[in-house]
Amino acid sequence: MGNLEKDGVSLGKAAVLLVLHTGGAETALQDRSVACGYKVYKGKVGSMDSAKIFAAITTAAKREGLINDRYREEHALYHSILEAYHGICRGQDGLGNVMRSAGLLFSIVRGPRLPNDAADGEWIAIALYGSMGAPIKGFEHEVLGLGINPV
Structure with missing residues (x-):
């Protein structure tokens, strides 16, 4: 993970790297992100219905305490x-x-935009990574998206 151990990681980078990494690298990134002042969660969802994707992420964020009902x-x-x-x-x-x-x-990553910068306020980042395509196995391709907003 290069300089992440030394320099920390920004909110968006943490979200993207977390969604891309697996195994030991994922665990190390989660630990480093928490040390940078972030709350993190990783999950999965599959659907042909956008409402189900939004609902799965929202439910996870609430269940894991990353957002409240405000x-x-x-x-x-x-x-x-x-x-x-x-x-x-x-x-x-x-x-x-x-x-x-x-x-x-x-x-889902919540915290300041830069590591341990509480003066910047709380932000939330969502990264999506996976495959998309025709609902026929083998007709899909990789996709990646990132969204960041202030809380």
Whole structure:
């Protein structure tokens, strides 16, 4: 992971690296992210229905204590998911209506934009990574999206 051990990692970079890494590298990145003042979570979701993707990420964020039920926090989360989702859909925000399916990993990272910078306030980042394509095995391709908003 290069200079991450020495220099820390920004909020968006933590979200993207977390969604891409697995195994020992994932565990090390989670530990380093927590040391940088972030709360982190990684999960997975697959669907042809965008509402199910949004719901899975929102449910995970609430269940893991990354957001509470205040409007401002839910609103920041929603827009972060929407930005990441927009990125993986190439500007066409929809799956089932255009016969695409998605198998995605997602990461949620909450904290300051830069490591241990509490003066900057709280932000939330969502990264999505996985495959998308026609609902036929072998017809998919990789996708990656990132959304960041202030809480």
